[in-house]
Amino acid sequence: MAADLDPSVVSSVxxxxxxxxxxxxxxxxxxxxxxxxxxxxxxxxxxxxQRLLSNAIMGSLTKRIVESEIxxxxxxxxxxxxxxxxxxxxxxxxxxxAALGQSLGLxxxxxxxxLAQSTPPETATGK
Numbered sequence: 001m002a003a004d005l006d007p008s009v010v011s012s013v014x015x016x017x018x019x020x021x022x023x024x025x026x027x028x029x030x031x032x033x034x035x036x037x038x039x040x041x042x043x044x045x046x047x048x049x050q051r052l053l054s055n056a057i058m059g060s061l062t063k064r065i066v067e068s069e070i071x072x073x074x075x076x077x078x079x080x081x082x083x084x085x086x087x088x089x090x091x092x093x094x095x096x097x098a099a100l101g102q103s104l105g106l107x108x109x110x111x112x113x114x115l116a117q118s119t120p121p122e123t124a125t126g127k
Contacts, residue, residue: 068076
């Protein structure tokens with residue numbers, strides 16, 4: 001049956017197949033390089049965005065430090081280095097105890113209000 005085909009057609013098909021097979025590694029290498037370049041660009045974009053965010057945060061913090069007053073800075077340092085739970089326990093101030101009690105009372109009232117707003121599930125209604 002191969003003898004029935006024109007030798008020029010067979011030769012053309014063989015050449016086309018050979019060319020496809022021979023060019024495949026180069027084509028795949030080019031596609032791989034293209035993907036790697038896009039991935040590298042994505043990494044660089046992410047790093048640049050992270051750098052911009054970091055610069056913005058540092059600028060904001062620096063501005064707060066420069067613009068803060070001495071009394072505020074001292075209070076912030078004292079709060080940052082203080083053991084707040086121990087200060088509450090050690091405090092014999094009635095004001096501190098009253099404020100703590102009010103805070104706990106408010107938190108408890110908020111929890112009760114949230115529970116009152118909730119719709120009970122079907123199993124709780126006895127239906």
